[in-house]
Amino acid sequence: MKKDKFGMVLVIALFAYFLILMDNSIVFTSSVEIGQALNLSETALAWVSNAYTLTFGSFLLLSGKLLDLFGRKKVFMIGLTIFGLASLVIGLTNNSGLLIAARAIQGIGSSIVAPTTLALIMDEYEGKMRAKAISYYGAMAGVGSTFGLVLGGALTSYLSWRAGFLVNVPFTLILLILTGRYVKKSDGHAIKVDYVGALISVLGLTSLIYALSVNNNPIFMITGIILLIIFIFFEKKQANPVLPLSLFANKNRLAGYLARLFFMMAMLPYWFLLPQYMHAKYGFSAIENGLAFLPVTIFTFLTSFTLPRLNEKFSHKQIAISGSIVLTIGLFLTAILNLKYGYWLSVAFPMVLSGAGQGLIMAPLTSLGIEDAPQEVAGSASGLTNTMHQLGGPIGLSILVAQGANFQFNLGMMGIFIVIAILILMFLTKKVD
Structure with a gap:
């Protein structure tokens, strides 16, 4: 049935997505306090973040398949509970x-919730309503991550680092109640589960993300790549694969996946490294570092409201390329100004461009990633879209950290990653949306 009002499903999906993305970045501005409170070594402290990233990214493909197998509502509520x-x-x-183990389990819950939120939107809305909903969903990807920096700094400074995690508990309970009441039960597809493919995908992604996130260990890097290659060849022979390779047949979907990968190769290092640079240059505290990201958060949010109107006049390709150009200018401008002219000119002003560009990019890339995906593999398409999102960040961060380079070089590299995304969108996408 065609809808003319969003109702509660969009609210549930967006808020759940916001929570899991916020927790992905909240530790960036509270890590020092966590380490001091629990007397953690530098290695143990790194695992507070890495454990979440590792399981979040590794289980996404499997979680996407579970959506198609068991139905959205049931899987969503299990993910929220975890x-x-x-x-x-x-x-x-x-x-x-126990803290690190719980962060890993929290990442598994997030890996279930993330693709389900997008699948719920795809099931619930059609036409212009779906386009608008995906616009808001895409904007939430940027807002949730950057707001996590702000909230993490604020809660750590005025309450405790624990508050950033405990606040999830009542919100999760509210989401469970709302889901039980407003989300329709959906039947899964009675198919044979590809357990072997699922295991290979989890092991391959875990090995690769571990190598990228922790210490660039070449053994784990090579093992992860080999396992993922084996996974692709294995999936070709499966009647019901964990990752339907047909998703790559549509060039617009393929462009959406690759461009999203390079987008996150730039943005996670931006969110992770910039607070460190500002602390070193300006002596910013946790709360000041968080508040310093308000320009990018605000303009990402504001720009998202223009997307429904822009979608009526321009294609996803055109909007994503335009946003990428604006974002690239913001990144290069930050690199050129090199923090030496003070926060407002060197950071806040370029953040306006970076935020506006980010707000224009995420929704079109999300739309491209699920374009024309058949209903029976919609969960897998959502899982793959989120997998590229989670995989890109560790890849980009590991490249920049391995270089051990200065602020300007790293910002320049982030800009180059976005330029590559622009080229992918320009030359790989075929159909005008």
């Missing part, structure tokens, strides 16, 4: 080992 319980443990524990 996420909420893990958040409670993180917020209460004083044991570093």
Whole structure:
């Protein structure tokens, strides 16, 4: 049935997506306090972030397939429960080992919630309503990540680092109640589960993300790549693969996946490294570092409201390329100004461009990633879109950290990653949306 009002499903999907993305970045501005409170070594502290990233990215393909197998509502509520319980443990524990284990479990919950939120939108809305909903969903990808920096700094400074995780508990309960009431039960597809393919994908992604996120270990890097190559060849022979390779047949979908990968190769290092640079140059505290990201957060949010109107006049390709150009200018401008002219000119002003560009990019890339995906593999398309999102960040960050280069070089490299995304969109996308 055609809808003329969004109702509660969009609210549920956006808020759930916001929570898991916020928790992906909230530790960036609270990590020092976590380390001091629990007396963590530098390695253990890194795992507070890495454990979440590792399981979040590794289980996305499997989670996307579970959506198609068991139905959206059931899987979504399981993911929310895992996420909420893990958040409670993180917020209460004083044991570093338990904290890291709970972060890993929280990442599994997030890997279930992320593709489900997009699949719920695809199931619930059609036509212009779906385009608008995806616009808001794409904007949330940027807003959630950057707002996590702001909220993490604020809660850490005025309450405790624990508050950033405990706040998830009541919100998760509210989402579970709303989901039970407003989300329709959907039947899964009675298919044979590709358990072997699922295991290979999890092991391959885990190995690769571990190598990228932790220490660029070549053994794990090579193992991960080999396992993923084996996974692709194995999936070709499966009647019901974890990753339907038909998703890559549509060149617009392929462009959406690749461009999203390079977008996150630039943006995660931006969110991760810039607070460190500002702390070193300006002596910013956790709350000041968080508030320093308000320009990019605000303009990402504001720009998202223009997308429904822009979608009526321009294609996803045109909007994504335009946003990428604006973002690239913002990144290069930050590199050129090199923080030496003070926060407002060197950081805040370029952030206006970076935020506006980011707000224009995410929704078109999301739309491209799920374009014309058949209903029976919609969950897999959502899972693959989110997998590229989670994989790109560690790849970009590992490249820049391995270089050990200065601020200007790293910002320049982030800009180059976005330029590559522009070239992919220009030359790979075929059909005008």
